[in-house]
Amino acid sequence: MTLSVAVIGAGYFAGFHVEAWQRNPDVALKALIDLDRRKAENLLTEHGARQAVVAERLPEEGGFDIIDIAAPPVAHAELVRQALRTDARAIICQKPFCTSLEEAEAVTDEARKAGKLLVIHENFRFQPWYRVMRREIENGRIGQLYQVTFRLRPGDGQGAEAYLSRQPYFQKMERFLVHETAVHWIDTFRFLLGEPEDVFADLRKLNSVIAGEDAGYFIYRFGDGRRALFDGNRLADHAADNPRLTMGECLVEGSEGTIALDGFGRLTSRRRGAKEWQEIPLEFDKSRFGGDCVYFLQQHVSDHLLNGSAIENDAASYLRNIQIENAIYHSAETGSMVSLGPK
Incomplete structure (x- = not known):
């Protein structure tokens, strides 16, 4: 059919x-x-x-x-x-x-x-590196999971011409970094770690020509002690042939080792105490957006x-991402940790 x-x-x-x-x-x-x-x-x-x-x-x-x-x-x-x-x-x-x-x-x-x-x-959870990350976490490669950190560094937010060549409406969005971009990691962190209990955020605007925030942090706090940190800055860049491939770099840290994602879409791991990083096999088409996640x-x-x-990502499940997004903005406005309540 x-x-x-x-x-x-x-x-x-x-x-x-x-x-x-x-x-x-x-x-x-x-x-x-x-x-x-x-x-x-x-x-x-x-x-x-x-x-x-x-x-x-x-x-x-x-x-x-x-x-x-x-x-x-x-x-x-x-x-x-x-x-x-x-x-x-x-x-x-x-x-x-x-x-x-x-x-x-x-x-x-x-x-x-x-x-x-x-x-x-919401396609970022379908990027091949995150599918493999989750598999490796579940297979115990890094032992007890401590935290996941993602550093967003696309480098496209500097100057008066920021975003105009591709998505000019970005300049007009009153809620920008989190609503348009970090929402991908609101969802991806849930995919990798499950449901957070609390969130804290600190957001700011660095480029005066845009309406919304373009840099900041948010932290997921889980009841068992795990953490997820999103560290975003659209003005800064990272090492990559195409800065929009991964949009930044990621670390997954645990009791027995670490998994790293770089800007070239490479996944590597290092056992606790080791000096060398080992490649985790990962195949995808680099010419497609986000590892062909669409x-x-x-x-x-x-x-x-x-x-x-x-x-x-059925709509009923996705509503939680919007609830968390609202909590992130509330946290940034009040400077307080926000409890997310029951799912």
């Missing part, structure tokens, strides 16, 4: 969606929907998607197994509701999901009542529909 897909949105990141669907052998991209027909047509031409048609609106009857929403958050609620009225089996919606927790909760509840699968396109997330959804495999 081949699944039919419609993508909604023809902006910068929608190109990654279209390109990745084109490579999925279980899928046929049937439509690209955007109010700007020329923009949509150009995007399809760029990626050789000759079989897909362009439309300005989602057909009321649907006719697609998967509807993939790659539009801005302000449009999410209405587009999800339109998709729920069709015969689609699954709906995927980009992050940040909706414009508020309340809106996201309402849409999620409507999907539940409609009996439709709603998945949030493709892997999409494949995750198509595999679920075809084979019944367990699903990650």
